[in-house]
Amino acid sequence: xxxxxxxxxxxxxxxxxxxxxxxxxxxxxxxxxxxxxxxxxxxxxxxxxxxxxxxxxxxxxxxxxxxxxxxxxxxxxxxxxxxxxxxxxxxxxxxxxxxxxxxxxxxxxxxxxxxxxxxxxxxxxxxxxxxxxxxxxxxxxxxxxxxxxxxxxxxxxxxxxxxxxxxxx
Amino acid sequence: xxxxxxxxxxxxxxxxxxxxxxxxxxxxxxxxxxxxxxxxxxxxxxxxxxxxxxxxxxxxxxxxxxxxxxxxxxxxxxxxxxxxxxxxxxxxxxxxxxxxxxxxxxxxxxxxxxxxxxxxxxxxxxxxxxxxxxxxxxxxxxxxxxxxxxxxxx
Numbered sequence: 089x090x091x092x093x094x095x096x097x098x099x100x101x102x103x104x105x106x107x108x109x110x111x112x113x114x115x116x117x118x119x120x121x122x123x124x125x126x127x128x129x130x131x132x133x134x135x136x137x138x139x140x141x142x143x144x145x146x147x148x149x150x151x152x153x154x155x156x157x158x159x160x161x162x163x164x165x166x167x168x169x170x171x172x173x174x175x176x177x178x179x180x181x182x183x184x185x186x187x188x189x190x191x192x193x194x195x196x197x198x199x200x201x202x203x204x205x206x207x208x209x210x211x212x213x214x215x216x217x218x219x220x221x222x223x224x225x226x227x228x229x230x231x232x233x234x235x236x237x238x239x240x241x242x243x244x245x246x247x248x249x250x251x252x253x254x255x256x257x
Numbered sequence: 258x259x260x261x262x263x264x265x266x267x268x269x270x271x272x273x274x275x276x277x278x279x280x281x282x283x284x285x286x287x288x289x290x291x292x293x294x295x296x297x298x299x300x301x302x303x304x305x306x307x308x309x310x311x312x313x314x315x316x317x318x319x320x321x322x323x324x325x326x327x328x329x330x331x332x333x334x335x336x337x338x339x340x341x342x343x344x345x346x347x348x349x350x351x352x353x354x355x356x357x358x359x360x361x362x363x364x365x366x367x368x369x370x371x372x373x374x375x376x377x378x379x380x381x382x383x384x385x386x387x388x389x390x391x392x393x394x395x396x397x398x399x400x401x402x403x404x405x406x407x408x409x410x411x
Contacts, residue, residue, distance in 0.1 A: 118398065123336035130371035135296060135318060135326045147301065149409060160411060177410065255303055255316060256331060 144167040146232060146254035150240070154201035155181040157250020161238040162257070163226070171226040173212060173238060179219045185244040186215040188224050190235035193253045198237060203246040209236050259270070296320045300386065300408040306394070308352045309335040311404020315392040319379065325380035327366060327392065336372040339398040341365060344380070344389035350405035356393070357400045364389055 126145035159178035313332030
């Protein structure tokens, strides 16, 4: 009797294995769980030669605050190591004493239209035009990790016309 | 003696001429290469994706011949089975979006080459970028969006 049961179990065990193995293999194929621990790292070069051309370092889209503002702000590094900010497809409203400055994206002042007190910023120059592509030189000492937002700023009325948070290109 | 000097001068002149020619050719080649290598940046966007933590930047370049290249930089996603890079005809895509169910049009760019690192994919000729506005890292086996990067004009 005992022997009978154990032999039945043995047979059944074999059946279980026979039925379970394909299921296990199918599940492994579908989920490939080992990939959770395996990284596949690639490092392809850019599809073009661009050593001499200016390289974009950071970029972001401009959004309006006190006035509708749009376009893209990009920080480039030219072949000779000089850094500059370039505004493209740019449009904001014209105004008095409007400047381009860098500020910290976490600055609470950028959440409102009018800055109370003084905006912690790095001056890049008076806005050259309220529309069109334009470049602004950056002095080499600007910490772009800290001052990571471009602000179109009216100095006279402390108004944030618009700003762009810069993200790594 | 005078003959020897003449011969030396003649040799020097020939060498100089050849050298100059080589130089001229060299600079021409460089110039040619530079032009060939130029590419325009058309669109760019950053990846978002929390379920499968996807991050990095997707940029579409146009080579001089008109060929479109999608390049992923600072890229990272989770490794998985049968993961592809696709363009979808949508402004953006939610985490785990199922484009089969939502019947969203797709353009296949190829199997994901690696779940980490910089990589390039050719965009099929004739792809309308004004319609296909989002890059998706898409698991074809389970029809799940790992991460999406909405593209905006550079």
